[in-house]
Amino acid sequence: MGTFFHILRYKFIAFIKSTFALEFVTAVRGFGSLAVFGGFAVVAYLFSLGITQYVLEQAKIGLFLYHRFISMMLFVFFVAVNMGNIIVSYATMYKSSEVGYLFTKPIPYTQIFVLKFLDNFLYSSTTMFLMAFMVLLGYGSYFGYPWYTFLGAMVFVLVPFMFLSACIAVLILMSLMKVASQWGFRKVVAALAVLYLGIVVLFFRFSNPIKLVQEVNRYFPNVDAYLKGLDTGVLSYLPNNWVADFLFFMARGEVHLAVLAAAQLLTVTLAVFLILLFVANRFYYRSWLATFEFQARANTVERGKRIKLFDFRKESLLSPQMESLLKKEYFQFFREASQWIHLVLMVVLVAVFALSVRNLNLTLRVTEVQTITYLILYAFGGFLTCSLCLRFVFPAISLEGQAFWSQLSAPLDIRKVYFAKFVLGFLTVLFLGMLVAIFTNEPFLRITERRPLLLYLGIFSAFWVSVTMVALNLGLGGYFANYQEKNPIRVASSQGATLTFLVSLVYLIVLVSVVIVPLTQYFQSLFLFFPFDMTTIVVPGTLVGILSAALAGFASAVGLRSLARDF
Amino acid sequence: MTPLIEFRSITKKFGSFTAVDDVTLSVPPGELFGFLGPNGAGKTTTIKMMAGLFAPTSGQIIINGYDVVKKPIEAKMSISYVPDTPFLYDKLTGREFLYFIGGLYKMEKKAVARKIEELIAHFEIGDWIDKRTEDYSQGMRQRVTIAASLVHEPKVLIIDEPMVGLDPRSSKIVRETLRQKVRGGISIFMSTHSLPTAEELCDRIGFIKDGRLVFVGTQEQLQTYKQKYDGKFESVFLEITK
Numbered sequence: 088m089g090t091f092f093h094i095l096r097y098k099f100i101a102f103i104k105s106t107f108a109l110e111f112v113t114a115v116r117g118f119g120s121l122a123v124f125g126g127f128a129v130v131a132y133l134f135s136l137g138i139t140q141y142v143l144e145q146a147k148i149g150l151f152l153y154h155r156f157i158s159m160m161l162f163v164f165f166v167a168v169n170m171g172n173i174i175v176s177y178a179t180m181y182k183s184s185e186v187g188y189l190f191t192k193p194i195p196y197t198q199i200f201v202l203k204f205l206d207n208f209l210y211s212s213t214t215m216f217l218m219a220f221m222v223l224l225g226y227g228s229y230f231g232y233p234w235y236t237f238l239g240a241m242v243f244v245l246v247p248f249m250f251l252s253a254c255i256a257v258l259i260l261m262s263l264m265k266v267a268s269q270w271g272f273r274k275v276v277a278a279l280a281v282l283y284l285g286i287v288v289l290f291f292r293f294s295n296p297i298k299l300v301q302e303v304n305r306y307f308p309n310v311d312a313y314l315k316g317l318d319t320g321v322l323s324y325l326p327n328n329w330v331a332d333f334l335f336f337m338a339r340g341e342v343h344l345a346v347l348a349a350a351q352l353l354t355v356t357l358a359v360f361l362i363l364l365f366v367a368n369r370f371y372y373r374s375w376l377a378t379f380e381f382q383a384r385a386n387t388v389e390r391g392k393r394i395k396l397f398d399f400r401k402e403s404l405l406s407p408q409m410e411s412l413l414k415k416e417y418f419q420f421f422r423e424a425s426q427w428i429h430l431v432l433m434v435v436l437v438a439v440f441a442l443s444v445r446n447l448n449l450t451l452r453v454t455e456v457q458t459i460t461y462l463i464l465y466a467f468g469g470f471l472t473c474s475l476c477l478r479f480v481f482p483a484i485s486l487e488g489q490a491f492w493s494q495l496s497a498p499l500d501i502r503k504v505y506f507a508k509f510v511l512g513f514l515t516v517l518f519l520g521m522l523v524a525i526f527t528n529e530p531f532l533r534i535t536e537r538r539p540l541l542l543y544l545g546i547f548s549a550f551w552v553s554v555t556m557v558a559l560n561l562g563l564g565g566y567f568a569n570y571q572e573k574n575p576i577r578v579a580s581s582q583g584a585t586l587t588f589l590v591s592l593v594y595l596i597v598l599v600s601v602v603i604v605p606l607t608q609y610f611q612s613l614f615l616f617f618p619f620d621m622t623t624i625v626v627p628g629t630l631v632g633i634l635s636a637a638l639a640g641f642a643s644a645v646g647l648r649s650l651a652r653d654f
Numbered sequence: 655m656t657p658l659i660e661f662r663s664i665t666k667k668f669g670s671f672t673a674v675d676d677v678t679l680s681v682p683p684g685e686l687f688g689f690l691g692p693n694g695a696g697k698t699t700t701i702k703m704m705a706g707l708f709a710p711t712s713g714q715i716i717i718n719g720y721d722v723v724k725k726p727i728e729a730k731m732s733i734s735y736v737p738d739t740p741f742l743y744d745k746l747t748g749r750e751f752l753y754f755i756g757g758l759y760k761m762e763k764k765a766v767a768r769k770i771e772e773l774i775a776h777f778e779i780g781d782w783i784d785k786r787t788e789d790y791s792q793g794m795r796q797r798v799t800i801a802a803s804l805v806h807e808p809k810v811l812i813i814d815e816p817m818v819g820l821d822p823r824s825s826k827i828v829r830e831t832l833r834q835k836v837r838g839g840i841s842i843f844m845s846t847h848s849l850p851t852a853e854e855l856c857d858r859i860g861f862i863k864d865g866r867l868v869f870v871g872t873q874e875q876l877q878t879y880k881q882k883y884d885g886k887f888e889s890v891f892l893e894i895t896k
Binding site: 388391399406493498499651 | 702705706707708709726727728729730731733735737739741742743744745746747749750751753754755756757758759760761762763767781783784785786788789
């Protein structure tokens with residue numbers, strides 16, 4: 088154990104030195120991170136408090152139903168943390184060079200496993216701890232909990248909840264390695280994706296929220312009671328239910344029952360962690376060795392000789408330089424599992440969002456309600472674009488890595504490199520942005536009797552948001568480039584990335600602020616039957632275009648200058 | 655004869671630190687120039703300025719008549735650069751990397767294909783050429799990097815530590831290749847720590863110390879220096895760079 092704490096100590100020292108280095112750039116990045124996280128924290132707190140207040144005082148759905156909705160959201164959160172941990176832990180626990188280094192030292196495999204597991208858990212969950220705490224704070228402020236309740240809830244309920252999700256993720260990952268060595272990596276990943284989708288679909292089928300609302304309403308006005316009979320079988324034994332039950336019993340002042348729910352969660356979390364340690368002791372090192380086997384199997388001479396879709400040997404209509412650049416980007420992306428799997432996941436999530444929103448039934452002809460609904464969907468669409476760009480476009484220049492010398496020393500106008508990356512990012516992001524814009528505007532086509540103005544606004548905004556987000560992330564990704572980092576997820580969650588995200592959010596807020604007034608006027612004119620002056624939307628639209636073009640131009644200039652720096 | 659490589663009072667500073675200090679030098683066609691010096695002397699910095707990875711603080715580097723800073727694309731058409739650490743794109747095979755380089759030098763596909771086959775045979779790369787470079791050893795990466803530098807038949811070859819990671823057979827192939835290229839009229843600017851390699855291959859040798867060029871001489875001049883000491887190149891090196 089001495090070695091374990093010895094390593095932890097030096098990792099902590101290294102972390103402190105790199106995070107708090109006395110340099111202007113580090114300070115700027117730190118400030119940016121603080122601003123982003125702080126902003127998110129405040130929004131999370133206010134949102135949580137507001138929703139709790141609205142649901143319990145105005146909608147009056149009762150404590151039980153509210154906490155069952157919380158349970159459903161926690162389930163989604165659990166699955167999201169779980170899937171995120173699988174992807175990130177593959178990079179942290181299997182592809183990190185630190186792991187290879189530690190295996191050459193006289194350190195027990197279990198200790199190496201715990202070190203990297205904690206590294207992965209803390210790295211991928213720190214932001215979520217903050218958000219979860221702020222949501223808890225907002226929720227608990229409504230009930231007037233003392234400060235130690237929040238601390239206790241965080242330490243003994245929320246953190247173990249996320250820890251349990253991470254433990255299960257790593258158990259699944261190690262099992263995946265074992266099975267993949269026989270069936271093949273891609274088949275197993277596809278099977279796992281289908282399994283997760285099935286679990287989510289089954290969960291929402293068995294815990295049908297509409298049916299639950301109808302059943303709870305039968306007990307009205309005793310909707311604050313613990314209606315255990317309405318819980319569906321095995322679902323009541325899921326960890327999200329224990330967290331929801333803890334919060335429910337705390338709200339009712341039944342602390343002993345809350346503690347019982349927390350104790351269930353803690354016991355299961357501890358048991359799963361012990362199982363994880365047992366499995367890791369027997370299998371972590373072997374599963375780590377298996378990654379080399381997968382690599383070798385994917386990297387055979389026969390496979391290399393095969394003529395692929397965008398093979399370098401095939402002729403192309405593009406110039407030789409542009410062809411080389413684009414094909415290199417293609418192979419570097421699609422041959423890296425952490426890239427294409429994550430992209431597929433995000434595309435699926437975007438598609439699920441777009442398709443589910445498409446069927447929204449908007450009947451209330453109230454200006455404020457429709458304006459807010461539209462703005463939420465509009466902002467969320469922008470946020471999705473922002474997240475996509477942060478994850479895939481921001482790391483684009485960093486991922487050139489140390490091999491970038493081959494392009495910088497070639498007779499290549501470096502603007503072509505930038506242009507190739509921009510085009511690839513833009514086309515992907517624009518396609519998804521347009522999908523979201525069109526589908527999220529469908530409900531509004533119905534309420535506006537098929538008037539297309541809002542759809543045009545959505546498409547126009549999607550175009551400019553795509554241009555600006557790609558330019559911003561590529562430009563600042565170049566400015567904050569780290570050619571030593573091979574893990575795209577680490578690049579996308581660096582301080583430079585956080586600062587870029589902050590700028591992106593400010594841009595989105597400005598965008599929403601610009602369209603809010605014309606949007607309100609439009610719905611007003613629609614519902615109150617008076618003519619709508621088109622200049623109300625044309626002027627802000629032009630402003631959006633100018634602002635977006637200016638930001639995109641500035642970011643591109645920054646990015647191009649960064650490529651001219653000493654390498 | 656117009657030199658293919660010309661340094662005109664080249665200086666490179668990093669903040670207050672001067673890595674290369676007022677270096678003037680020229681290398682004519684058909685010469686293999688050896689660039690030697692202790693660790694941290696400024697060899698790699700000089701080479702990176704030639705390859706376009708660093709911008710000089712002052713002075714000019716002229717390659718085949720073109721200023722590397724003012725006309726970088728024209729200058730780089732004649733250059734090939736081999737870095738000291740052969741980083742490659744992990745997810746590309748060796749063959750794909752060679753095609754990639756060929757494309758960057760605007761070569762026709764058929765010409766690249768022909769050249770690749772020649773280079774695979776010459777450097778004895780074999781089936782490794784169709785495996786992704788993430789599985790390559792250091793030596794194989796070095797072989798592919800040197801092969802990539804010869805795809806477009808450059809006029810100037812800039813090499814930083816060519817023999818690192820090479821086994822004796824590969825090392826022999828590389829040395830013979832360099833000699834052959836020099837006989838064909840190209841200029842080679844080579845940095846190396848290997849004194850036997852420098853003695854064997856170089857027509858002229860320059861020593862850099864603390865960023866300054868402290869000695870430039872032919873093999874004959876070097877022999878004269880060696881006579882003053884114990885006849886060993888190592889002693890000359892240690893004396894000049896102390």
